[in-house]
Amino acid sequence: MSEKIEHLSSWIRTLDVETESPIEGMIVGKIPEWLEGSLIRNGSGMFEIGETKMNHLFDGLSVMHRFAINGYGEGKSTYQNRILQSDTYKQAKAANRLTMHQFGTFAFPDPCQSLWGRFMARFEPVTKTEKTDNCCVSVCYLGDKLYAFTETPQIRQVDAETLETVGEKCNISELVAVNHSTAHPHVLEDGTVYNMGNSVGSKGPIYNIIEFPTGAGALEGAKIVASFPSRWKMSHSYYHSFGITENYFVFLEFPLILNTAKLLAMNLRQKAVDSSLDWFPTEKTRILLVERKSGELVDTIYEAPPFFCFHHGNCYEKNGYIIMDISHCKDATIFAGLSLKSLRENRGDFTNTYYTRFVLPLGVEPPIGNDFQDCKNLVEVEGSKCKSYWQSNKIIFCEHERLLEQSLELPRINYSRNGKEYRYVYGISQLDGYAEPEKILKLDLNTREVKQWAKAGFSPSEPVYVSRPESIEEDDGVLLFSAVDQVNPKKVLLIILNAATFKEEAVVEYVASGIITKDFHGIFSRKGDVVHGY
Known part of the structure; x- marks a missing residue:
């Protein structure tokens, strides 16, 4: 039991002392000479501030991490971390308590307010409450500037060399009419970035595709290129990511509803954002x-049994189908499983996310008449176990195929294959029982062969793929990921793994000034590149 608790506790460590100046690591092995750049990662790193203890894994205040890598000669690598200087962090530090609502933690009215002021604050709609700029989920370049992202429209610029927070926060809702944006944009080869966000208008809740053009004016040039309605008149689906192919944006509308009425009454109910989520198991996922060219919604609706997912792996078009691969959860119980209470009690939910595939037929006509009972499977793909068949004149019902027996979350690919046919996916897998640390997996989608990496006593982060210059093969490169020591909270490793063989090319060990915390997502910016994809 002690091993389980020790393992899960690494997820909820709180940074005590920043490692502001880069510290050099001790290298075992050889860093590839062609590998030069920075692995920058972001995640929840402070679960306590003053009088406040956070309730959920998504609530921790953002801590940025940077691994600078230079393989030239004998090789060298440094590590540093910094707290994101968000308004959320600075105000909480000044007040000695959380002052802005987070996903699972409600910020109570200022105790220094008058009794009347605190009473009236309960009746203030959440729309008047400033949205958090605790951008603790991911990072992405917009033009030539690096930004930290979360699930509100607030983003923060970060210096890619020093990790210092640059300037004031940017509110995307002041550039385009959205009140939410995801932390998982898509970056095209020319630097154009697409993201998604919600809005509410005269026709009810709307989903929007946002385009940020390439170049220095990426933010100022933001525009909405597609809008389509929620199926619910007063609420919209909660979503964390979306897919893209050569000709389509792919959106999953889960029966997990962000209830607008509950959200507006958050202050009155004194409940956090997660209390506004409603799961409807009798409704289907759409x-x-x-x-992409017209911005128009395709008339055909694809439906599936109810499920949820945080992360798309990849989507692509082939022979009249869209192939959609995702990390698939059977329902929304994963949110409760990622509460800090569940993690402390060893009930964290890391094991029930599986890599699955849907095959969506394009341009097919429904059968003549209204008899849909004996409709044939529309998926005619060799070796595929996926099914899709007409359910009505507008709806095709889809059944997925599980691609891997083990769990797989935080899926990453060779990003040059994003939106295109691909062969390999990498991710984290956790066994039931938590007696062993997470494993890094590589799944060959053609052969279903699995390679894995694990190191006793260490908990790894999401892997990031980096191609060798002028490579041709899809896995001709390395995986980069960090791994925190489960016993010594000041120790972290940078693992450089050969993506083809899954053998360690180099392991770099650092001992920081203070506690090193876990993170969610990261990006590698190669020295000399103008565009930095995932």
Whole structure:
């Protein structure tokens, strides 16, 4: 039991002392000479501030991490971390308590307010409450600037060399009419970035595709290129990511509703954002396609049994189908499983996310008449176990195929294959029982062969793929990921793993000034590159 508790506790460590100046690591092995750049990662790193203890893994205040890598000669690598200087962090530090609501933690009215002021604050709609700029989920370049992202429209610029927070926060809702944006944009080869966000208008809740053009004016040039309605008149689906192919945006509308009425009454109810989520197991998940060229929603609706997912792996078009691969959860119980209470009690939910595939037929006509009982499977793909068949004149019902027996979350690919046919996916897998640390997996989607990496006593982060210059093969490169020591909280490793063989090319060990915390997502910026994809 002690091993389980020790393992899970690494997820909820709180940074005590920043490692502001880069510290050099001790290298075992050889860093590839061609590998030069920075692995920058972001995640929840402070679960306590003053009088406040956070309730959920998504609530921790953002801590940025940077591994600078230079393989030239004998090789060298340094590590540093910094707290994101968000308004959320600075105000909480000044007040000695959380002052802005987070996903699972409610910020109570200022105790220094008058009794009347605190009473009236309960009746203030949440729309008047400033949205958090605790951008603790991911990082992405917009033009030539690096930004930290979360699930509100607030983003923060970060210096890619020093990790210092640059300037004031940027509110995307002041650039385009959205009140939410995801932390998982898509970056095209020319540097154009697409993201998604919600809005509410005269026709009810709307989903929007946002385009940020390439170049220095990426933010100022933001525009909405597609909008389509929620199926619910007063609420919209909660979503964390979306897919893209050569010709389509791919959106999953889960029966996990962010209830607008509950959200507006958050202050009155004194409950956090997660209390506004409603799961409807009797409703189906919808897969909606939007044409990239026209911005129009495809008439055909694809439906599936109810499920949820945080992360798309990849989507692509082939022979008249869209292939959609995702990390698939059977329901929304994962949110409760990621509460700090569950993690402390060894009930964290890391094991029930599986890599699955849907095959969506394009341009097919429904059968003549209204008899849909004996409709044939529309998926005619060799070796595929996926099924899709007409359920009505507008709806195709889809059944997925599980691609891997083990769990797989935080899926990453060779990003040059994003939106295109691909062969390999990498991710984290956790066994039931938590007696062993997480494993890094590589799944060959053609052969279903699995390679894995694990190191006793260490908990790894999401892997990031980096191609060798002028490579041709899809796995001709390395995986980069960190791994925190489960016993010594000041120790972290940088693992450089050969993506083809899954053998360690180099392991770099650092001992920091203070506690090193876990993170969610990261990006590698190669020295000399103008565009930095995932």
